[in-house]
Amino acid sequence: MADPVAHEGTLTFLIGGARSGKSRHAEVLTTAHPAPWTYIATAQAYDDEMRERIALHRSRRGEGWATIDAPLDLAGAIETLPDGRPLLVDCLTLWLTNHMLAEHDVEAECRRLADVLSRPRGPWFVVSNEVGQGIVPDNALARRFRDAAGRLNQQVAAVAETVLLMVAGLPLKVK
Amino acid sequence: MADPVAHEGTLTFLIGGARSGKSRHAEVLTTAHPAPWTYIATAQAYDDEMRERIALHRSRRGEGWATIDAPLDLAGAIETLPDGRPLLVDCLTLWLTNHMLAEHDVEAECRRLADVLSRPRGPWFVVSNEVGQGIVPDNALARRFRDAAGRLNQQVAAVAETVLLMVAGLPLKVK
Amino acid sequence: MADPVAHEGTLTFLIGGARSGKSRHAEVLTTAHPAPWTYIATAQAYDDEMRERIALHRSRRGEGWATIDAPLDLAGAIETLPDGRPLLVDCLTLWLTNHMLAEHDVEAECRRLADVLSRPRGPWFVVSNEVGQGIVPDNALARRFRDAAGRLNQQVAAVAETVLLMVAGLPLKVK
Numbered sequence: 244m245a246d247p248v249a250h251e252g253t254l255t256f257l258i259g260g261a262r263s264g265k266s267r268h269a270e271v272l273t274t275a276h277p278a279p280w281t282y283i284a285t286a287q288a289y290d291d292e293m294r295e296r297i298a299l300h301r302s303r304r305g306e307g308w309a310t311i312d313a314p315l316d317l318a319g320a321i322e323t324l325p326d327g328r329p330l331l332v333d334c335l336t337l338w339l340t341n342h343m344l345a346e347h348d349v350e351a352e353c354r355r356l357a358d359v360l361s362r363p364r365g366p367w368f369v370v371s372n373e374v375g376q377g378i379v380p381d382n383a384l385a386r387r388f389r390d391a392a393g394r395l396n397q398q399v400a401a402v403a404e405t406v407l408l409m410v411a412g413l414p415l416k417v418k
Numbered sequence: 419m420a421d422p423v424a425h426e427g428t429l430t431f432l433i434g435g436a437r438s439g440k441s442r443h444a445e446v447l448t449t450a451h452p453a454p455w456t457y458i459a460t461a462q463a464y465d466d467e468m469r470e471r472i473a474l475h476r477s478r479r480g481e482g483w484a485t486i487d488a489p490l491d492l493a494g495a496i497e498t499l500p501d502g503r504p505l506l507v508d509c510l511t512l513w514l515t516n517h518m519l520a521e522h523d524v525e526a527e528c529r530r531l532a533d534v535l536s537r538p539r540g541p542w543f544v545v546s547n548e549v550g551q552g553i554v555p556d557n558a559l560a561r562r563f564r565d566a567a568g569r570l571n572q573q574v575a576a577v578a579e580t581v582l583l584m585v586a587g588l589p590l591k592v593k
Numbered sequence: 594m595a596d597p598v599a600h601e602g603t604l605t606f607l608i609g610g611a612r613s614g615k616s617r618h619a620e621v622l623t624t625a626h627p628a629p630w631t632y633i634a635t636a637q638a639y640d641d642e643m644r645e646r647i648a649l650h651r652s653r654r655g656e657g658w659a660t661i662d663a664p665l666d667l668a669g670a671i672e673t674l675p676d677g678r679p680l681l682v683d684c685l686t687l688w689l690t691n692h693m694l695a696e697h698d699v700e701a702e703c704r705r706l707a708d709v710l711s712r713p714r715g716p717w718f719v720v721s722n723e724v725g726q727g728i729v730p731d732n733a734l735a736r737r738f739r740d741a742a743g744r745l746n747q748q749v750a751a752v753a754e755t756v757l758l759m760v761a762g763l764p765l766k767v768k
Binding site: 393394 | 434435436437438439467548549550551552553555560563564585586587588590
Binding site for chain 3: 259260261262263264292373374375376377378380385388389410411412413415
């Protein structure tokens with residue numbers, strides 16, 4: 244008989260501004276669990292700036308990580324993971340951007356993702372950006388993105404066991 | 419002899435970014451008190467986007483709420499409330515925008531509002547936006563708005579009994 | 594023999610959005626120590642708006658303060674301070690802006706500053722802005738600034754004994 248506890252997991256949600264140390268702190272938390280670790284990257288390299296950032300993150304990780312690229316089908320990528328595997332998803336706002344640029348049904352995608360994240364099967368760590376604490380953006384697309392990102396963050400935080408707000412590299416426990 | 423305690427109230431101030439769940443959490447806190455509840459809306463529907471947002475908020479509330487529109491004379495609207503009435507004001511940044519667009523004396527208006535809010539006569543909940551945690555805006559009006567909003571938030575937080583920072587739908591107690 | 598404890602100090606880092614009450618709270622904390630207090634200003638008055646803001650801050654301080662202007666050589670200015678002197682640095686993001694506009698080696702400057710701040714010789718208070726919680730800025734310079742500011746804030750928070758996030762004039766303890 245399979246051990247029912249073996250399938251249990253926990254979801255930790257890390258939210259913060261740009262360069263708040265979210266990715267690094269999530270790496271520290273993930274690697275506190277035994278390897279192998281899975282890293283799901285949602286970034287798409289549209290330009291050199293982004294390519295550099297991706298390469299930098301990748302070089303900082305190192306041995307013990309399996310990297311999966313999932314710019315769009317993030318829920319599907321998570322579903323294929325073996326039970327008990329430590330997982331780091333970085334990050335939700337880039338994934339959301341990819342769906343908005345592709346003009347997909349963002350609400351449906353977010354619901355599907357939140358549903359998958361509500362049943363963690365290992366120590367799962369998910370990173371996202373806080374983008375709503377500045378001035379209302381001038382352009383309508385940016386406003387729509389800001390709204391969608393805020394709603395997604397609320398959905399994921401609602402199903403997470405732990406929520407951390409990253410401030411200057413330090414975690415502030417929200418939940 | 420009137421019970422002097424009957425006039426005592428508490429002010430709870432909820433501050434957060436766009437789509438951080440401020441309004442919803444404030445509704446939950448307000449409706450934890452017995453109906454009827456008063457909702458003071460400060461929004462003015464300049465365009466379709468705003469009209470949609472207002473309609474959405476209104477439909478989410480429902481029975482038990484009396485709605486008062488007070489895009490400018492918010493202090494006056496609050497002063498007419500009966501003692502002991504649960505109140506939700508949503509939100510201060512839209513009210514401030516209305517006064518700035520009308521080129522009123524914003525400092526005087528903010529002082530008057532903070533003064534009224536410093537004497538709550540029931541369980542009062544006031545919602546506002548954090549707008550100062552992004553890059554310095556390009557245009558001078560946005561900078562002036564950001565400064566005025568920050569100052570107003572400080573004034574209201576100073577007289578509030580409880581201050582909550584909303585992060586991804588979750589309250590973080592600041593005071 | 595000199596008392597080795599006499600050279601010990603503490604670093605308190607205050608981070609917050611625009612008009613979040615950072616400067617004022619830092620002044621309160623600094624003046625809780627005996628005068629004289631040193632204020633290191635990093636602002637450069639490029640325009641009238643900035644000149645006004647500097648004059649306002651200066652007039653709010655008052656007796657007991659010695660003001661040093663250090664728009665660029667902040668580490669040097671701190672190093673000349675006598676031991677035990679209460680210090681307020683306001684603020685790191687303006688200092689960073691000055692170096693970026695001068696096209697200096699920002700990484701090297703930040704490392705040097707963080708190094709000096711890691712050895713406080715009195716009750717030192719350092720103010721900085723959170724600028725990363727809005728929408729990704731349109732222009733590349735603003736993005737570079739946002740990244741550099743976030744990294745600097747992390748470096749300083751890492752060596753600080755106490756880190757406070759300012760929200761509507763109120764401190765939230767992060768560390």
